Each structure stands twice: as structure tokens, then as C-alpha cells.
Amino acid sequence: MLLLALDTATPAVTVALHDGTDVVAASSQVDARRHGELLLPAVDRVLAEAGVRLDAVTGVVVGVGPGPYTGLRVGLMTADTFGLALGVPVHGLCTLDGLAYAAEVEGPFVVATDARRKEVYWARYEDPRTRVTEPAVDRPAEIADVVAGLPAVGAGALLYPDTFPDARAPEHVSAAALAALAAERLGKGEELPAPRPLYLRRPDAQVPKNYKVVTPK
Amino acid sequence: MADEPLVLGIETSCDETGVGVVRGRTLLADAIASSVDEHARFGGVVPEVASRAHLEAMVPTIDRALKEAGVSAKDLDGIAVTAGPGLAGALLVGVSAAKAYAYALGKPLYGVNHLASHICVDQLEHGALPEPTMALLVSGGHSSLLLSTDITSDVRPMGATIDDAAGEAFDKIARVLDLGFPGGPVIDRYAREGDPDAIAFPRGLTGPRDPAYDFSFSGLKTAVARWIEAKRAAGEEVPVRDVAASFQEAVVDVLTRKAVRACKDQGVDHLMIGGGVAANSRLRVLAQERCEAAGIRLRVPRPKLCTDNGAMVAALGAEMVARGRSASDWDLSADSSLPVTDPHVPGASHTHDHDHVHELAKDNLYS
């Protein structure tokens, strides 16, 4: 097994290669505005570091969010196209699950990432491998009761200390954790979800004022 | 391979997911998935809706294009993609796909300009582009006059709209007339049964002191809307066919007059017309008449190649390969306002740290 994992659902552009036992190579950069530019060179670096070619990969794992859409789609489109070109399966994993898997917390906790617009993407976990609620997007104040008393990981938790007083690392998801989780679940013979984006919000159905104008004036 | 490169092109600058395959100047496949129906109820293209649709449609559309072309991905000589201009989020989906595809297949990547692609597509229809060529590009997103002496390296803006694009004016008038979206085809249909001289609508920027090659459709749009509203306010029936015909005549009159004038002034004897509005039947007829009278050879691709598509991107990519233009880097970004003067986005072809990564990459990929 040689899994290439990538995630662009949070400000992190993160790539890892996993041989079924260990992470072989990994790269993480935090830059919310440059997912499109950073991802392919990162894949290239990780492969070079491991000394393998892309066509040695037996499967692709991609974080399906939830996350800000524009960045999220960079990872999904890249993973889908790798799958097409290489003829290997593409697996999706919830980005929050990757964060949970990397959390060093015993017992129940919350994962929250920044959803912008004063909201967080979040879910509750029984332990680092077990999510007990569907991923959701809410204003922190609105979920304060549900998450009260629970430790929380992720940038969304760090951003809203009033709601998440017990915020902890990791701040961002790492493809290394995502790859390790995928390898563990595939190793147990589990089927992983399809790589479909978790948008959680409807598109803003607003036609911009100068819609469709693509020629710079 | 050098003179007849096999290239796959990807276009996602607006609401069409286009994937085309060409061999040199021969069209092999032109696969399109459009999200236009999803935008219709909003009366215009919603960027997020378009981006979501591109992500879903991309892999099946690439598959379809290769099947249609009857070629195998491993035989491609390059992958081309629209790097801009266009809707930022929509462009990024196509650029991400193209980069991943090129990288996985070990093929060079060419990020190309959407507008130059609209011009270059005519090679698939009428053979090598004459050099120089004057191009009138008219669509919902652009209205420009461009002069090109080499489509891979030299595109000069002669003029452009100072407000709305021509296609946008069609959409807005169709909306005022309650004819739905997109407006171009339906206005064209009604106009065929109307009188183009029924109402004298204004011709923007045609005064003696106005810029010779720029366009303006905003004043026309307002004049038409006011005329319709006045009729309605007076309780009279709006003569939809005559309004459509007179409005359309005002648009195509200005477009063709300025395009022909630019050819004459610059001593260019070929005019190509591209973009979605080039599908307009009256524009084609009037352009033909006026070009003939002026001794100019008119080239207009078939309507399916005028609207946004992947074949046009592949056509320009193939020309880039044939002329030995340098490929783009793996950090190619989508540039929503890529200048029309950049037919493509070449990689940084010199030596510094950055290149070291690429050397590694080449070893690792092609060894």
C-alpha cells in the first residue's frame, strides 16, 4: 500500500505519503490564499523526498472538508484527476476526522475549524477515532451549550475562547494524520467514503453586479 | 510531434466545463458540460454554482473527450488550460485539474489566455491564422478588438467595452422583455420577425470625437429599457419583435462598423469574429456584407466553437507546443485578470533555488 494524502479544506496545504505502516514523507504549509499554487509543488516535493514516482501510488486520500469552498476544491479536483490519470481509487475522509485522529485527548471532545463569517465547522467525538455528530456549521455562541465542558481542538476552537475555553492543538489538519487514519481503516477492510465535498452551505445565489465580465477593464 | 502536437485543453473560466482534444490544427473532440440551466433562474452566472458544477463535471468530461477523440492520454504532447481571465473560483478548478493531469501523465502544462484561445480556435475551422489577424471577440464576458501577429506571443488590444459586454446587454434586454436567460439566442429569434429600423436606438461611442475602437452598451441598454417602460406605462403593447430587432441592429451595427474600420486603419485584410455573440445570425450577415464591401476576408468559426469550449484551449496549446513556447510551472495560478497581452503564462526558465525542485521533479517523474 502506498497512499498519497492531501487536504486543502483549512488554511493548511498539506500532503503526505504513507506506506501502510508509516508516514514516508510529508509537507504542510499554512497559507489560506495560495492553495492552488502550493499544492502541486508540495506533492512533487513529498514524492521526491520519498524517492518515488507518482505512478507508484496505490490510492489517493483527500480531505473532503467541511472548509471554505475555493480552497477545498483544489484538493478534491487534484485528487480526482490523479485518480483518473493513474487509475487508482480516490478515498474521501472528513477533514475534521483527520484533526480528531491527531488530537491527544482521552474521552469526549470537539473539533472546530474556522468557517469564516463568524462561524465554525464542528463535530463531536467520543474518542480520536469516533465521531458522534454529523459535521455542522454554526455560530460559536449557538453551540455553547452542546460543547460546554468539552476540550476542543482546531483553529476554530482557538478563535473563540468564550465558547471553547479548553482549546488545544493541533490547530490545523495534517495529511500525515489523514493518511494514517485512512491506512488504519483500509487495513481493517473498511470502505472509505467517496471524495464528495462537504460544503454544508448553499451557494450564495447572487449574481455579481458585473456578472460574467471576464475582460479586465 | 513538433508540427502536429496532440493536446488536450481544459476551459472553466465561466459556466461551461469544456475539454477538447486537437492534433495540430485538427479538431478531434469538443466535450462540454454546461451549468447554464442552473443559472437561468438567477438571470446570470452565479460563480459558486459554476465552480461546484466544474468540480463534478471535470473527470467525466475529460473521459468523454478522450473517447470522442479516440486517443490515449499517454500519447498527448501537452495539457493546456485557461489560466485567465475569468471567474477566479471557476478558473481554479480547471487549473487544478490540468496541473494534476499533466503531472500524473508526465506531460508539459500550458496555462493559456482565454481571449487568445477564442481567436486561435478558428484554426480548427479555417486553417492557420493569417498573420496579422484582427479579432472581434464578443460574448457575455468580453467585447474587444484585438490585433495579433502571432497568437502565441503577440496580442494587442485595440479597443474594448468601457462598460457592459455585448452579450450582457442581450441578457439584460431579454430580462426586461421577460424572455429569460441567456438572452442572445432568444433575442436573435424574435429579431428575425421584427423590423430593425422600427426604433432608432442610440449607437454608443460613434461620435467624431469618441475613441474609434472602444464600445459602450450601457447607454443603449438604458434607452431600450426606458422605451419599453414608456410603452407599458402608456398601457400599450410592447412590440417585442421590433424592439428585439432594433436593439440587435444597434449592437451589431456598432460592432461591425468599428471592426471594419480597425482593419482598414491598420491595413489588416482578415477579420475573425469569436465569442458567444458571434453565433448571432444578424452579426454574421452584416459582418459578411461590410467585409466584402471593404475587401476584407471574414472568418467566423461555427457557433459551437465560438462559445466557451475546451477545443479552443487545446488549439492554442497545440500552437504553443508547435512553436516551442516554454511550458508553465507547477505553481501556475489562476489569474482572474490575466492581461490580454499575455497569450500564455510561461514558467520561470532560469536558474535559482526554485528550479532545483523542478530538476528533482523531472528526474523523479521521467527517469
Ligand SMILES: [Zn+2]
Ligand atoms: Zn469566452
